[in-house]
Amino acid sequence: MAEQSIISPENLVYKKTEVMTDRELHYCPGCGHGTAHRMLAEAIDELGIQSETIGVAPVGCSVLAYYYLNVDMQEAAHGRAPAVATGIKRVLPEKYVFTYQGDGDLAAIGTSETIHACNRGENILIVFINNGIYGMTGGQMAPTTLPGMKSSTCPMGRDVKTMGNPLKITELVAQLPGTYYVTRQSVHTPGNARKARRAMKKALEYQKENKGTCLVEVVSNCPSGWKMNPVDSNKWMEENMFPFYPLGDIKVPGKGLVNGGKDGR
Amino acid sequence: MTKEIRLMKGNEAMAEAAILAGVDAYFGYPITPQSEIIEYLMSANTAERTGMQVLQAESEIASINMVYGAAGCGKRALTSSSSPGISLKMEGISYLAGAELPCVIVNVVRAGPGLATIQPSQSDYFQAVKGGGHGDYKLIVLAPSTVQESVDFMRLAFDLAFRYRNPVMILTDGIIGQMMEKVELFEQQPRLSEAPEWATRGKKPGEKSTVVTSLHLESEDMEQVNLRLQAKYREVEKNEVRFESYRCEDAEVLFVAFGSSARIARKAMDLARMKGIRAGLLRPITLYPFPVDEVRRLAGQVSGMLTVEMNAGQMVEDVRLAVNGRTPVEHFGRFGGMIPGPDETLKALESRLEEWHKKQPAQAE
Ligand SMILES: Cc1ncc(C[n+]2csc(CCOP(=O)(O)OP(=O)(O)O)c2C)c(N)n1
Ligand code: SF4
Ligand SMILES: [Mg+2]
Numbered sequence: 254m255a256e257q258s259i260i261s262p263e264n265l266v267y268k269k270t271e272v273m274t275d276r277e278l279h280y281c282p283g284c285g286h287g288t289a290h291r292m293l294a295e296a297i298d299e300l301g302i303q304s305e306t307i308g309v310a311p312v313g314c315s316v317l318a319y320y321y322l323n324v325d326m327q328e329a330a331h332g333r334a335p336a337v338a339t340g341i342k343r344v345l346p347e348k349y350v351f352t353y354q355g356d357g358d359l360a361a362i363g364t365s366e367t368i369h370a371c372n373r374g375e376n377i378l379i380v381f382i383n384n385g386i387y388g389m390t391g392g393q394m395a396p397t398t399l400p401g402m403k404s405s406t407c408p409m410g411r412d413v414k415t416m417g418n419p420l421k422i423t424e425l426v427a428q429l430p431g432t433y434y435v436t437r438q439s440v441h442t443p444g445n446a447r448k449a450r451r452a453m454k455k456a457l458e459y460q461k462e463n464k465g466t467c468l469v470e471v472v473s474n475c476p477s478g479w480k481m482n483p484v485d486s487n488k489w490m491e492e493n494m495f496p497f498y499p500l501g502d503i504k505v506p507g508k509g510l511v512n513g514g515k516d517g518r
Numbered sequence: 519m520t521k522e523i524r525l526m527k528g529n530e531a532m533a534e535a536a537i538l539a540g541v542d543a544y545f546g547y548p549i550t551p552q553s554e555i556i557e558y559l560m561s562a563n564t565a566e567r568t569g570m571q572v573l574q575a576e577s578e579i580a581s582i583n584m585v586y587g588a589a590g591c592g593k594r595a596l597t598s599s600s601s602p603g604i605s606l607k608m609e610g611i612s613y614l615a616g617a618e619l620p621c622v623i624v625n626v627v628r629a630g631p632g633l634a635t636i637q638p639s640q641s642d643y644f645q646a647v648k649g650g651g652h653g654d655y656k657l658i659v660l661a662p663s664t665v666q667e668s669v670d671f672m673r674l675a676f677d678l679a680f681r682y683r684n685p686v687m688i689l690t691d692g693i694i695g696q697m698m699e700k701v702e703l704f705e706q707q708p709r710l711s712e713a714p715e716w717a718t719r720g721k722k723p724g725e726k727s728t729v730v731t732s733l734h735l736e737s738e739d740m741e742q743v744n745l746r747l748q749a750k751y752r753e754v755e756k757n758e759v760r761f762e763s764y765r766c767e768d769a770e771v772l773f774v775a776f777g778s779s780a781r782i783a784r785k786a787m788d789l790a791r792m793k794g795i796r797a798g799l800l801r802p803i804t805l806y807p808f809p810v811d812e813v814r815r816l817a818g819q820v821s822g823m824l825t826v827e828m829n830a831g832q833m834v835e836d837v838r839l840a841v842n843g844r845t846p847v848e849h850f851g852r853f854g855g856m857i858p859g860p861d862e863t864l865k866a867l868e869s870r871l872e873e874w875h876k877k878q879p880a881q882a883e
Contacts, residue, residue, distance in 0.1 A: 303721060303723075304721050306720065307718045316733060317733075319727070319731065323727055324721055325718035325729070326718065326729050327587060327718055327729070327730040328730065328732065329586070329613075330609055330610060330613050333579065333583040333586075333610070336575070336584050336586075337586050337590070339573070339575075339580075340583065340584035340588040340589075340590075340595065341591055343573060343588065344543050344587075344591050344595075345591050348719075348720055365576055365579075365580070366576075366583070369580065
């Protein structure tokens with residue numbers, strides 16, 4: 254097929270969404286953040302709500318999410334995104350509002366803002382990137398770091414006796430009456446990425462109906478922080494992260510908690 | 519039309535003024551001595567009256583960040599607290615200043631440090647005027663000394679906040695917040711209908727997206743942002759200085775006091791005049807921008823200045839900077855929730871007169 258016919262509209266099978274800018278991503282090679290951005294952008298695109306969406310970026314590797322997501326955005330202080338999103342949604346209730354946050358941002362410094370936004374049932378989407386580590390600051394222990402997992406601040410591995418247990422905040426907020434749809438996904442294979450996109454799309458649809466807070470966790474990798482190459486990091490994630498953070502829905506509209514909310518299956 | 523005059527408590531009057539000023543949203547967390555503000559708003563049926571949103575947040579940290587979100591949408595957003603809560607808001611205030619978002623923060627000051635007491639104080643002057651949060655930023659700080667001013671400054675504060683895209687603080691205290699005085703309320707102002715161009719309201723098709731941020735990773739960019747902020751602050755200093763002077767024309771000694779203390783200093787000034795001491799009073803209304811020129815001008819006229827403050831000596835530093843050694847400047851204060859009386863304030867002045875009169879007032883430049 255000639256080049257011209259490949260790019261003619263009737264032969265088009267895939268097109269980068271308008272909701273992603275053309276800016277080159279600053280993420281490390283193989284990092285899940287870029288794919289997670291794209292899934293969110295495609296969900297927004299599919300719903301045709303680009304001009305009605307306002308996002309909130311966190312402090313973490315995705316602090317510059319507004320370079321890539323082509324929607325109006327605000328940059329929040331570390332952990333405060335759900336409060337900022339609350340402020341936005343309360344004055345512009347007809348807009349679609351989302352936060353995009355890492356695990357340190359959402360489940361350590363911002364635990365209070367997360368739980369209370371969910372408990373009030375703020376009509377927002379929280380996209381939660383759980384990579385079990387503080388990527389941005391160079392690989393320190395996160396609230397989600399697995400028992401025994403090494404990081405620069407637990408070089409011998411996380412000792413749960415002195416450092417606490419990993420916090421399953423997704424299961425925790427699923428217990429709150431304010432949350433409507435809570436799910437755990439990943440973006441490390443095309444199939445998983447598509448599922449994550451569908452979850453985000455569903456969550457945004459529920460937002461239109463003012464159903465309450467929706468949280469989509471994405472268990473993701475951090476090749477740099479984990480000190481692995483991208484392929485190994487995905488394998489390590491499947492073998493170590495998924496057993497502790499099982500993929501699947503945790504709270505489903507109409508059905509409530511799946512498996513008593515104990516894990517994602 | 520005759521204006522309505524009401525007898526109102528300072529905190530409630532500020533809350534009513536917020537509704538009348540067309541504020542879009544209030545986010546707060548209870549703390550004495552200012553909880554009447556959120557209580558009043560919660561019972562004022564604001565949703566019906568103006569559509570104003572009122573939310574009790576889980577903390578002062580959350581509430582100031584809710585203000586950030588609403589302000590970032592170009593809305594008039596308000597929060598209020600008292601000293602320990604204002605300390606918690608400092609992170610958010612720095613971000614608001616950095617992102618150049620307009621908003622109003624009320625601090626009904628109580629004594630510190632720590633949990634201290636719920637009694638009134640002016641010990642947050644430094645925090646309000648010098649920073650408090652991180653980075654080179656300034657708040658415009660208004661200090662009412664009556665319930666009437668508490669009302670009028672609510673509207674003024676939002677005007678200034680939007681004119682300069684800068685957070686404005688109303689620095690008041692437990693005396694003015696709790697006392698009842700007669701007030702004339704202004705007419706209902708409409709809520710903003712137009713979105714400023716910097717606000718996030720949803721990206722228009724074909725246009726660039728709008729971003730509200732205080733992040734500028736490149737030092738060159740960050741320096742430019744800082745220079746722009748500083749240029750803005752110089753504009754504020756040029757245009758927005760407000761003060762009131764009482765009997766300064768012929769004064770040979772001067773009280774300098776703001777807020778509640780100014781009421782006490784004024785009484786002390788009257789007592790001094792009755793004793794034949796030609797005292798005057800300068801009352802800074804904007805604590806930032808500080809009335810530097812007026813203080814400097816008066817330094818050439820009087821033989822000494824005494825600041826009266828409910829703290830251990832904070833504004834006195836700004837007076838000294840303005841005076842720059844040309845006349846003695848001293849501080850009289852009570853703190854920890856104690857309120858200076860007019861008699862002891864007069865005594866504090868009298869005890870310095872002999873010393874001051876020995877020195878000649880400096881010549882005006
Ligand atoms: C108040 C405050 N404390 C600490 C930091 C430093 N800091 C920046 S990002 C970060 C952790 C980010 O980790 P996470 O939220 O998991 O995001 P990731 O980079 O892994 O995507 C920290 C501690 C900060 N910017 N602000
Ligand atoms: S440090 Fe980790 S989370 Fe951050 S961009 Fe690199 S791989 Fe991704
Ligand atoms: Mg992380």
